Amino acid sequence: MDQKKRSNCPVSCSLDIWGDKWSLLIVRDLLESQPCTYGDFLKAEEKIATNILATRLQMLEENGIITKSEHPDSKAKVLYQLTSKGIDLLPIIVEIGFWADKYYEIDKSKKAVLKEIKKGKELFVKTTIQRLNKEIVKNK
Amino acid sequence: MDQKKRSNCPVSCSLDIWGDKWSLLIVRDLLESQPCTYGDFLKAEEKIATNILATRLQMLEENGIITKSEHPDSKAKVLYQLTSKGIDLLPIIVEIGFWADKYYEIDKSKKAVLKEIKKGKELFVKTTIQRLNKEIVKNK
DNA sequence: AAATTTGCTTTCAAAATGCAAGTGCAAATA
DNA sequence: TATTTGCACTTGCATTTTGAAAGCAAATTT
Numbered sequence: 069m070d071q072k073k074r075s076n077c078p079v080s081c082s083l084d085i086w087g088d089k090w091s092l093l094i095v096r097d098l099l100e101s102q103p104c105t106y107g108d109f110l111k112a113e114e115k116i117a118t119n120i121l122a123t124r125l126q127m128l129e130e131n132g133i134i135t136k137s138e139h140p141d142s143k144a145k146v147l148y149q150l151t152s153k154g155i156d157l158l159p160i161i162v163e164i165g166f167w168a169d170k171y172y173e174i175d176k177s178k179k180a181v182l183k184e185i186k187k188g189k190e191l192f193v194k195t196t197i198q199r200l201n202k203e204i205v206k207n208k
Numbered sequence: 209m210d211q212k213k214r215s216n217c218p219v220s221c222s223l224d225i226w227g228d229k230w231s232l233l234i235v236r237d238l239l240e241s242q243p244c245t246y247g248d249f250l251k252a253e254e255k256i257a258t259n260i261l262a263t264r265l266q267m268l269e270e271n272g273i274i275t276k277s278e279h280p281d282s283k284a285k286v287l288y289q290l291t292s293k294g295i296d297l298l299p300i301i302v303e304i305g306f307w308a309d310k311y312y313e314i315d316k317s318k319k320a321v322l323k324e325i326k327k328g329k330e331l332f333v334k335t336t337i338q339r340l341n342k343e344i345v346k347n348k
Numbered sequence: 349a350a351a352t353t354t355g356c357t358t359t360c361a362a363a364a365t366g367c368a369a370g371t372g373c374a375a376a377t378a
Numbered sequence: 379t380a381t382t383t384g385c386a387c388t389t390g391c392a393t394t395t396t397g398a399a400a401g402c403a404a405a406t407t408t
Contacts, residue, residue: 089228105385105386106385106386106387107384107385107386110386117365117366117367118366118367118386118387118388119365119366119367119387119388119389120364120365120366121387122386122387122388123364142374142375142384142385143373143374143375144373144374144375144384144385144386145374145384145385145386146385146386146387153311156307156310156311157307159303159306159307160300160303160304160307163299163300163303164300166299167296167297167299167300170296171293171296245354245355246354246355246356247353247354247355250355256397257396257397257398257399258355258356258357258397258398258399259356259357259358259396259397259398260395260396260397261355261356262355262356262357282353282354282405282406283404283405283406284353284354284355284404284405284406285353285354285355285405286354286355286356
């Protein structure tokens with residue numbers, strides 16, 4: 069009864085994040101600077117509406133892509149971070165980056181980062197995923 | 209005046225296909241079996257509505273991801289195929305496939321294909337892109 | 349000549365979005 | 379202690395997008 073009808077992703081797995089730019093933006097933000105607060109997401113360049121952010125965070129949590137935890141300094145704050153499943157989205161984000169770099173103007177700093185990654189893509193992805201996974205453990 | 213406000217993609221390039229599952233599905237279909245007709249897309253498993261298909265095909269064409277051309281056999285039919293820019297989305301679709309395979313049930317045949325690709329991802333991507341680009345030239 | 353196929357367009361109700369304002373709680377300040 | 383501020387949301391509502399079905403014109407088949 070509470071079973072939601074999910075959209076199909078382009079490789080036959082059902083998941084709402086496909087077809088939602090805001091979800092991808094949240095994942096990208098987290099990959100770049102791990103624990104983020106609600107406010108951090110709102111501050112991002114793309115100006116997500118606060119109600120949309122709330123629904124997307126909830127959806128990502130339900131799908132096991134992110135987790136919520138308490139901020140060490142303040143109970144008023146909430147920390148969001150990626151799960152292993154979320155971290156594994158890195159290769160996709162990286163490939164989107166390469167593609168965008170090839171066909172669109174992107175800012176210099178991002179261009180430089182991508183150029184570095186290109187030198188050893190597989191290694192970069194592997195070590196970054198390892199690092200992010202270790203950081204999860206740290207926060208427990 | 210006709211300047212549409214475009215959504216931002218997660219890597220700072222503006223493009224509507226990010227955040228739209230139907231666009232991704234169209235690209236996936238084309239990567240799997242190059243020229244497709246309007247009807248082919250409608251026949252796909254995911255059941256895109258015909259009006260949505262029309263707007264997405266138009267959008268993808270405007271963004272230089274696909275092109276329309278005449279069917280050699282019939283004036284009633286229209287062929288859609290990827291441009292080089294569209295073909296270059298392959299690495300992204302492949303990575304989405306790997307991720308989905310890791311975390312969701314996908315059907316056996318796709319699983320098998322992905323397993324094969326995994327053995328030599330870089331080579332597979334390179335040769336497939338080359339092949340698809342050659343096929344574009346053929347159709348001219 | 350009539351029926352069917354093909355590639356769309358139109359209509360319209362239902363759902364999703366996006367902006368602004370509001371709420372509740374915790375922490376900082378007066 | 380009282381009050382303001384900051385943070386994480388929620389609510390209301392107008393606008394936009396979606397999705398299902400029906401319609402349509404041109405081309406093709408029967």
